[in-house]
Amino acid sequence: MTSSTNPIERSFELAAAACDDLTPLVYRRLFREHPEAQAMFRSEGSEPVKGSMLSLTIEAILDFAGQRTGHFRLIECEVSSHDAYGTPRELFVAFFGVIAATLRELLGEQWSDDIDAAWHKLLGDLEAVVRQQAG
Numbered sequence: 001m002t003s004s005t006n007p008i009e010r011s012f013e014l015a016a017a018a019c020d021d022l023t024p025l026v027y028r029r030l031f032r033e034h035p036e037a038q039a040m041f042r043s044e045g046s047e048p049v050k051g052s053m054l055s056l057t058i059e060a061i062l063d064f065a066g067q068r069t070g071h072f073r074l075i076e077c078e079v080s081s082h083d084a085y086g087t088p089r090e091l092f093v094a095f096f097g098v099i100a101a102t103l104r105e106l107l108g109e110q111w112s113d114d115i116d117a118a119w120h121k122l123l124g125d126l127e128a129v130v131r132q133q134a135g
Contacts, residue, residue, distance in 0.1 A: 007118035008065035011103050012058065014110050022058075022102060023051045029105075030098045034091055057099065065122055075126065079133040093127050 004010045015022060027050050031038045041050065056074060063071035082092050100119045104111045 006066055007112070007115040008122060009062060011107065011111070011115045011119070012062065014107050015103050018106055021051075022099075022106075023047075023054050025106065026054055026099055026102045029102050030095065033098060034094055037091060040085065040087065054099075057095065061096070061099070061122070061126075064126065065118070075129055076133060079130050089130055093130050096126050097123055 004013055019025065059071050060074045061072075063069055064075065079089070079092060083089070100123060103119075104116075107115075
């Protein structure tokens with residue numbers, strides 16, 4: 001069923017097989033764990049924005065965890081744009097952890113030790129990238 005040897009990619013492949021759209025799951029968790037984030041989205045018309053934001057984030061994560069062809073640079077750019085929106089850096093970083101936790105919950109027993117270790121390392125590396133950005 002899965003083809004990737006990269007544990008991060010594999011976690012997304014498994015999630016895609018289990019769920020058509022991660023967006024509502026990710027944002028439900030984000031707003032539950034970080035209620036302050038909900039006020040950053042309009043109440044009307046924000047669903048396409050959420051979907052687009054998650055899609056771009058997943059592309060950047062996959063590139064960061066894989067070939068690093070350039071999509072991961074979006075993370076560095078988005079730190080600055082989210083600073084301008086007033087998004088705290090801690091919340092920016094937390095979004096990646098929310099994605100990982102959502103995948104972990106969705107995958108259940110398919111969430112393996114190698115996937116867990118890869119995500120743990122990835123989240124630490126992403127936090128370091130965010131910290132390195134000028135504030």
